[in-house]
Amino acid sequence: xxxxxxxxxxxxxxxxxxxxxxxxxLGIVIGVGAVIAxxxxxxxxSAAIQKSIxxxxxxxxxxxxxxxxxxxxxxGSGTVMTLTPMDGEALQNECPSVRSVxxxxxxxxxVVYGNRNWVPSSIIGTTSDYxxxxxxxxxxxxxxxxxxxxxxxxxxxxxxxxxxxxxxxxASPIGKxxxxxxxxxxxxxxxxxxxxxxxxxxxxxxxxxPWTSIKFRVTGSPVVTAVQSTATESSSTSTxxxxxxxxxxxxxxxxxxxxxxxxxxPIRFANVDQLFLAAxxxxxxxxxxxxxxxxxxxxxxxxxxxxxDFNIRNMTEMTKTLSSTASLMTNLLLFVALISLVxxxxxxxxxxxxxxxxxxxxxxxxxxxxxxxxxxxxxxLIEAVVLCVAGGVIGILLGRGGSYIVQxxxxxxxxxxxxAILASVLVSVGVGxxxxxxxxxxxxxxxxxxxxxxx
Amino acid sequence: MKTESxxxxxxxxxxxxxxxxxxxxxxxxxxxxxxxxxxxALMGSSGSGKSTLMNILGCLDRPSSGAYWFxxxxxxxxxxxxxxxxxxxxxxxxxxxxxxxxxxxALENVMMPLGYAATVVSDKEARLRATEMLERVGLAERLHHxxxxxxxxxxxxxxxxxALINRPPVLFADEPTGNLDSRTSCEVxxxxxxxxxxxxxxxxxxxxxxxxxRYADRLIRIADGVLVDGTSGSDNGEDWESFVKEETTCExxxx
Numbered sequence: 001x002x003x004x005x006x007x008x009x010x011x012x013x014x015x016x017x018x019x020x021x022x023x024x025x026l027g028i029v030i031g032v033g034a035v036i037a038x039x040x041x042x043x044x045x046s047a048a049i050q051k052s053i054x055x056x057x058x059x060x061x062x063x064x065x066x067x068x069x070x071x072x073x074x075x076g077s078g079t080v081m082t083l084t085p086m087d088g089e090a091l092q093n094e095c096p097s098v099r100s101v102x103x104x105x106x107x108x109x110x111v112v113y114g115n116r117n118w119v120p121s122s123i124i125g126t127t128s129d130y131x132x133x134x135x136x137x138x139x140x141x142x143x144x145x146x147x148x149x150x151x152x153x154x155x156x157x158x159x160x161x162x163x164x165x166x167x168x169x170x171a172s173p174i175g176k177x178x179x180x181x182x183x184x185x186x187x188x189x190x191x192x193x194x195x196x197x198x199x200x201x202x203x204x205x206x207x208x209x210p211w212t213s214i215k216f217r218v219t220g221s222p223v224v225t226a227v228q229s230t231a232t233e234s235s236s237t238s239t240x241x242x243x244x245x246x247x248x249x250x251x252x253x254x255x256x257x258x259x260x261x262x263x264x265x266p267i268r269f270a271n272v273d274q275l276f277l278a279a280x281x282x283x284x285x286x287x288x289x290x291x292x293x294x295x296x297x298x299x300x301x302x303x304x305x306x307x308x309d310f311n312i313r314n315m316t317e318m319t320k321t322l323s324s325t326a327s328l329m330t331n332l333l334l335f336v337a338l339i340s341l342v343x344x345x346x347x348x349x350x351x352x353x354x355x356x357x358x359x360x361x362x363x364x365x366x367x368x369x370x371x372x373x374x375x376x377x378x379x380x381l382i383e384a385v386v387l388c389v390a391g392g393v394i395g396i397l398l399g400r401g402g403s404y405i406v407q408x409x410x411x412x413x414x415x416x417x418x419x420a421i422l423a424s425v426l427v428s429v430g431v432g433x434x435x436x437x438x439x440x441x442x443x444x445x446x447x448x449x450x451x452x453x454x455x
Numbered sequence: 456m457k458t459e460s461x462x463x464x465x466x467x468x469x470x471x472x473x474x475x476x477x478x479x480x481x482x483x484x485x486x487x488x489x490x491x492x493x494x495x496a497l498m499g500s501s502g503s504g505k506s507t508l509m510n511i512l513g514c515l516d517r518p519s520s521g522a523y524w525f526x527x528x529x530x531x532x533x534x535x536x537x538x539x540x541x542x543x544x545x546x547x548x549x550x551x552x553x554x555x556x557x558x559x560x561a562l563e564n565v566m567m568p569l570g571y572a573a574t575v576v577s578d579k580e581a582r583l584r585a586t587e588m589l590e591r592v593g594l595a596e597r598l599h600h601x602x603x604x605x606x607x608x609x610x611x612x613x614x615x616x617x618a619l620i621n622r623p624p625v626l627f628a629d630e631p632t633g634n635l636d637s638r639t640s641c642e643v644x645x646x647x648x649x650x651x652x653x654x655x656x657x658x659x660x661x662x663x664x665x666x667x668x669r670y671a672d673r674l675i676r677i678a679d680g681v682l683v684d685g686t687s688g689s690d691n692g693e694d695w696e697s698f699v700k701e702e703t704t705c706e707x708x709x710x
Contacts, residue, residue, distance in 0.1 A: 016558035
């Protein structure tokens with residue numbers, strides 16, 4: 001009640017000189033407006049930068065099968081085949097921090113079209129999710145293969161720009177048939193240009209095909225051959241393999257009879273070389289890794305204390321770059337914000353001091369009719385805070401409007417930032433209290449007799 | 456004279472200002488008693504200490520030594536905040552230069568002291584009381600006028616309404632007619648007279664003008680920090696009656 005009356009008194013006092021109140025608060029208006037606009041534009045650009053860094057694969061996680069070891073000798077990653085496409089599906093379904101999962105089967109072979117040939121740096125058997133994981137969904141031409149293509153092991157493929165250049169000499173390859181290890185694949189899409197990756201490897205030198213086609217039709221067995229590769233016959237796949245009808249591959253690692261008895265695993269249809277995952281965001285990568293570890297350990301029935309039968313890699317370097325870019329941007333803006341608000345606050349203090357001097361008689365009168373010094377202090381403090389808050393509110397509207405216009409006219413990306421608005425309100429109240437306190441304190445210390453006599 | 460009717464009692468009040476190393480004694484042992492319902496004029500030439508005495512009486516200042524009882528309570532001991540509360544509840548002030556808030560309506564000016572009252576008065580009631588007060592001083596038509604739109608006399612009447620809003624038992628007027636012409640001075644002084652006689656409000660009028668002082672029932676003269684003599688109410692009564700006859704011209708009465 002008393003506060004409301006004081007607030008009213010403060011408003012009346014400010015309205016007695018609206019022009020000056022407006023000019024005083026202009027510093028805060030501009031400060032807060034600039035902060036909001038910059039935060040929003042900065043957030044937009046930061047998001048855009050993060051997105052482009054993310055498209056380089058910063059959010060990706062690679063799950064590799066574990067390594068076999070025998071007598072102290074490890075055979076390297078991939079020597080045990082433990083990852084299955086079903087693992088991939090489970091990860092997709094059970095890990096909330098994982099955006100998408102693509103199984104990967106690698107091959108290395110000559111690719112032939114007409115009288116030209118080329119050995120792509122990667123021939124990757126996967127699902128169409130691969131494009132999503134790599135944020136590469138925009139195709140230059142044609143379309144991606146479907147899940148049906150994967151299920152049926154259809155002989156279709158997507159090729160990168162380098163392949164188009166080398167095999168087709170720039171002509172449209174859609175509908176053309178190229179041969180990988182004498183298996184003919186129809187080109188249904190061309191990937192957009194991506195250029196070299198951070199290590200300088202050409203990312204456009206790529207052929208993507210359904211993993212079933214690569215695995216069962218092209219390689220016939222995993223490319224990284226298991227050390228203990230005594231093959232067991234598999235009629236279902238050998239019929240699909242036209243090139244090497246006799247040979248086949250293991251669906252799952254060989255296990256001894258004792259192991260079978262101890263750990264009856266469900267039938268796995270096939271294994272894949274790698275699982276390629278994308279986390280929902282850079283911040284979620286560590287959560288995603290935890291979830292993947294948990295799901296895979298439970299699926300692979302690994303007991304407490306036993307080592308994982310898989311390895312997880314992420315792009316730590318890139319992630320660090322990403323977060324440091326973001327924090328640099330935020331800190332820079334915070335600094336600029338601080339300066340402009342301090343300038344605004346000094347303006348408020350200046351005018352409040354003038355106002356206290358100018359209204360000395362009023363202060364004396366108020367004291368004579370019974371205002372205590374804390375009433376005077378409160379009145380002037382509230383005046384300063386009201387100025388700052390009003391400035392803050394106008395500044396927020398101005399900043400939002402400004403960033404909206406920037407978005408509209410310059411087509412810059414804008415990120416709506418509620419925390420910036422909250423911070424601006426808090427900071428403007430804070431500035432009001434801090435810079436209004438000294439003038440208010442001076443007013444409250446006045447001697448009523450002196451103040452009444454002041455000319 | 457009954458003891459409970461004693462409103463103000465000063466005992467050997469001294470006030471010394473320290474200007475650098477020099478001590479300037481302004482009041483040198485003032486003792487006086489003012490009863491409830493009196494109309495007192497405090498008179499003295501410039502520099503006689505009347506303003507200082509007035510500040511002490513109005514609890515705006517503290518004496519260097521001596522005792523001051525207001526309604527039987529020693530106010531010298533009170534803290535700054537307690538004195539502020541006392542001023543708000545028990546004392547009304549009218550100043551020479553009106554001291555109205557600029558660019559605030561007469562109503563807002565009159566309501567202002569209510570904001571510092573100990574008991575919270577609702578906005579509606581505050582408005583009602585302020586309107587009532589302004590009607591009493593004859594400004595019912597000018598509730599929403601700003602001081603700059605009012606004449607000097609009207610401004611001073613707003614100031615009187617403001618002084619009375621908390622219904623104080625005592626009204627201090629410091630040279631209330633100093634900035635007014637003789638005709639409006641007359642109106643204002645008559646208003647004090649009415650307040651004193653009809654409402655029983657004790658009025659303490661500070662002035663250097665003998666014509667103004669004549670309105671009072673009792674005259675307290677101060678010179679060089681000591682009281683010269685007190686004039687009783689009955690002495691002044693005749694002056695008052697003779698003045699009334701010449702009211703319209705507001706001419707001064709030579710003593």
